[in-house]
Amino acid sequence: MNDLKAVKLTKSDLQTPSPENEVAPFPFWESSKEDFLSHFSNGRYIKINKNAYLFRENDPPQGIFCICEGVSKLARTGKNGKEYIIRFAQPGDWLGVSGIYHGTHISDAVAIEPVKSFFVPKDEFIRFLNRNSQFSLNVMKILCDEIEKAENRITALAQKTARERVAEILLNLQQVYGIDNNKYLNILLTRKDLANFVGISNATLSRLMSDFQRKKLIRIKNKKIRLLDLKKLSTLARIAAV
Amino acid sequence: MNRKLTLPSCEECQTRACSIFSELTKAEMDFVAESKGGNIYKRGQNIFYEGTRPSGLHCISSGKVKVYKIDHTGKEQIVRLAKAGDILGYRSLISGELYSSFAAPLEDAVICTIPKEVFFELVEKNSTLSMRLMRLLSRELRSAEGRISNMAQKTVRERLAETLLMLAEFCGFEKDGTTIDVSLTREDLANIVGTATETVIRFLSEFKQDKSIDLKGRKIRVINRANLVRTANIYD
Numbered sequence: 454m455n456d457l458k459a460v461k462l463t464k465s466d467l468q469t470p471s472p473e474n475e476v477a478p479f480p481f482w483e484s485s486k487e488d489f490l491s492h493f494s495n496g497r498y499i500k501i502n503k504n505a506y507l508f509r510e511n512d513p514p515q516g517i518f519c520i521c522e523g524v525s526k527l528a529r530t531g532k533n534g535k536e537y538i539i540r541f542a543q544p545g546d547w548l549g550v551s552g553i554y555h556g557t558h559i560s561d562a563v564a565i566e567p568v569k570s571f572f573v574p575k576d577e578f579i580r581f582l583n584r585n586s587q588f589s590l591n592v593m594k595i596l597c598d599e600i601e602k603a604e605n606r607i608t609a610l611a612q613k614t615a616r617e618r619v620a621e622i623l624l625n626l627q628q629v630y631g632i633d634n635n636k637y638l639n640i641l642l643t644r645k646d647l648a649n650f651v652g653i654s655n656a657t658l659s660r661l662m663s664d665f666q667r668k669k670l671i672r673i674k675n676k677k678i679r680l681l682d683l684k685k686l687s688t689l690a691r692i693a694a695v
Numbered sequence: 696m697n698r699k700l701t702l703p704s705c706e707e708c709q710t711r712a713c714s715i716f717s718e719l720t721k722a723e724m725d726f727v728a729e730s731k732g733g734n735i736y737k738r739g740q741n742i743f744y745e746g747t748r749p750s751g752l753h754c755i756s757s758g759k760v761k762v763y764k765i766d767h768t769g770k771e772q773i774v775r776l777a778k779a780g781d782i783l784g785y786r787s788l789i790s791g792e793l794y795s796s797f798a799a800p801l802e803d804a805v806i807c808t809i810p811k812e813v814f815f816e817l818v819e820k821n822s823t824l825s826m827r828l829m830r831l832l833s834r835e836l837r838s839a840e841g842r843i844s845n846m847a848q849k850t851v852r853e854r855l856a857e858t859l860l861m862l863a864e865f866c867g868f869e870k871d872g873t874t875i876d877v878s879l880t881r882e883d884l885a886n887i888v889g890t891a892t893e894t895v896i897r898f899l900s901e902f903k904q905d906k907s908i909d910l911k912g913r914k915i916r917v918i919n920r921a922n923l924v925r926t927a928n929i930y931d
Contacts, residue, residue, distance in 0.1 A: 529840070531848040539840045551833035559837045582829070586819045589829065590789065596832035597786040601795055603839035608764045608772040610846035611889025652847030691766070 492581055496573040501525075507548060507562035507570070514552035516574040520544050523568035524630075524640060527560045528649065538650040540602060541565075541640070543629065547595050553579065565646065613691065615653045619661050620690035622651055623671065627680055637677040702733045703756045703805060710756065710780035715827040723817060733807035742798040742806060743784055749794060751808040753783040758804025759866065759877055763886065764796045773887040775835070776801075776865060785828070788814060802878055849928065851890045855898050856927035858888050859908065863917055874916045881913075902926070 501507055507518055510529060520542055528538045539560055542548055552558040553575055582589045609618055630640040648658040665671045670686055672679045705728040736742055760777045777783055787794045818825050866877040885895040902908045907922040908915055
């Protein structure tokens with residue numbers, strides 16, 4: 454929690470969300486955002502700087518984070534200190550739920566771009582959950598979805614080659630984060646993060662990415678990636694065409 | 696083969712104590728007992744299939760079950776194992792989606808099925824039950840995410856050793872205290888580890904040469920646990 458700075462956000466920060474996360478911040482909730490927030494009198498908005506931790510693996514959880522803006526990575530550190538990225542969290546995601554039921558966080562959560570989130574202290578979250586069975590079902594849905602994604606990654610890691618996994622993850626990132634005006638992926642990842650997400654070395658990733666460029670499947674400019682041939686990438690990733 | 700089954704009684708169920716239903720009231724339990732159905736599933740049969748819609752919650756009364764996914768080349772990956780007292784298919788039920796995996800017994804399994812509406816009514820009324828479910832989901836998430844980092848970072852040899860230790864812990868031992876109490880084919884084992892069957896066979900005989908394990912048909916006997924732990928390179 455030392456990395457967290459509780460920042461009083463200005464009114465405009467809260468009231469003019471950028472269009473793409475207008476609907477995202479409080480998913481699975483039928484009432485308005487204001488109604489929802491009013492349930493958590495101890496909740497507060499916090500800003501997390503780029504590269505700062507929201508929480509760390511094995512830390513006792515203080516509460517949950519509902520991401521309103523920005524992307525963070527959930528990562529574990531394995532033997533030899535090597536990092537492995539489990540997934541990326543985006544606006545609308547709730548982080549730290551499973552930690553609460555475990556006593557410790559499963560992974561590190563690190564902001565890879567500045568993150569704005571709504572923080573609800575653990576006790577308040579649990580109290581609200583116990584009183585409200587619909588909310589509790591909604592939170593279960595979030596967990597189900599995360600487990601589903603994790604199991605798909607297990608299957609991919611077991612059955613797909615590095616090349617197939619790179620293609621699959623690029624398509625996946627485009628589906629989740631979309632593209633900017635110039636058709637480049639709307640998420641900026643370092644090479645290292647991408648390699649740690651695919652589960653391969655930086656060198657292997659670089660080799661595969663240049664190969665993809667040569668085959669005109671992707672284009673890279675200023676670290677940003679543009680997918681040129683979705684059909685070929687899907688075939689390569691062995692997934693049904695997008 | 697007699698396939699007639701008298702439904703196991705919830706009240707006398709041995710495994711209920713360690714299931715999510717351990718804290719139901721007598722009335723709630725009777726409600727479940729009246730509404731449920733059940734059957735014996737044999738190896739080779741499926742309990743549910745990917746892409747079908749869940750009609751209820753499966754609760755394992757006896758036997759062990761594998762939950763797996765199949766890619767389009769037909770290759771199977773076991774994502775988790777379940778045993779008596781565990782529930783199956785609850786994630787699709789909660790998220791209101793189609794089954795995203797297959798479930799099949801590893802040995803004869805008796806499975807009760809609780810209708811969807813009954814399950815939701817219980818979750819709504821009994822906050823302890825929903826708390827237990829939340830804890831269960833958190834545990835499952837933790838183990839799935841742990842497996843992701845294992846898959847990415849460990850060698851097949853390390854993963855096989857770790858899988859054997861996991862099986863010993865999960866299934867327990869037979870009366871001799873060393874034979875793992877599960878009958879998995881080599882193919883199943885390969886599908887848990889995430890590798891080819893022949894690779895599993897090769898490493899198993901290596902482990903046998905190292906005197907870490909002994910093999911007797913499908914059964915695996917753990918002789919030197921410390922050796923396996925070392926091979927598995929377990930650090931957390």
